[in-house]
Amino acid sequence: MHVPGRIDHTVLGPTTTDEDVLGVLDEAIEYGTNACVPPCYAELAANYAPETTVATVVGFPHGQHATAVKSGEAEDAWTAGVDEIDVVANAGRLKAGDDDAYRSDLAEVVAAVPIPVKVIIEAPLLTDEEIDRACRLAVEADADFVKTATGFADGGATVEAVERMSEYLPVKASGGIGSWELAEAMFEAGAERIGASSGVAIVEEWQRATSDGE
Template sequence: MTTATPDAIDDPRSLSLAEFAATVDHTVLGPETTMADVETVLDAAADHGMNACIPPCYVAEAADRAPDVPLATVVGFPHGQNTPEAKRDEGEDAWRSGADELDLVINVGRLRAGEDDLVTAEIAEVVAAVPVPVKVIVETALLSADELHRACAAARDADATMVKTSTGFADGGATVADVELMSEYLPVKASGGVGSYEEAIAMLEAGAVRIGASSGVDIVSGHPDA
């Protein structure tokens, strides 16, 4: 199963409960995550119509347990400092294990050093290796406005599907201003610090099309029809 990447949402508050839930990637990615934790997330995602985002080591088991839940996993997580070859191989393995989408962390150090061509090439290598959407995590809290523009341009030029704000492992998360900037380049997944329906709506109104959060149930439960 491959999740669809929607166009910008003109009126997020007009989304039905099912439409809104489909914008949420219910997430568990902490270093102590167990398969039992993943099962809890998968069950909640299935019950509420959300997607799930889980560690790569559990993808095969998760795909078997919940084949109807759109499944994302991470590549180069959380710091993005793996070699390009390692990221490519990790992405390909995750896809073959059953991932429907990949959330790939850029190498912030390379970007800050002005090596934008290397950042673009690394993303493109993963994109070329898999037939599923690749969302590029740019880690907005670590970037200046200029660096954020360049990171999003690299993702766009590498034919990535989306850009994503945060891993959740750096100080700070998604902001309206960052989402507005990022949406000039590609569809945006707002992740990091989004914990309620109203916060999610603010991100969607800023131009996001997807929300990543460990509190997906709380977010969806805030919908007026929940």
């Protein structure tokens, strides 16, 4: 398993500066990871690290933006040069049983850009039945991935949620993954990607574990 290319090294905190973004990009370049940055820094990141896969977030962190705002945000990010979009679904719509609104919101974002779209379903806030519905609706919206969490609500990625979600689409496990031990558990549960602000630590621990095992 080549781990670095499956890590989205992330900086999305509310006080993130351009210097923070450049620091994460430098680390992504050095360690061979991807990067996930706030949308206001999308163009900076795409221009600074053209060989790095750069993702940004849309409708972050709660997914409650108007659909037109989300679609415009996604299109602006793509125009700025990012490679992938992580869009937050509207969990309130799902919980209210408004599946049509939930689906169409995501479908319009997917249709707005020709790049992969990952749907953040915020699994820690959902029941098992709601996770299943969220994933089915993401499939119907033609999304490319489902993602466990933003990391800005209660809870993060769990093995159980990843296993469940991986029955529908490739999974990006995100939220509270700060070590290779946790990342490995997510990969074994079926995750294709890991999103983490501790991307460097995860890669370094993986390198040591790989070296020790030789």
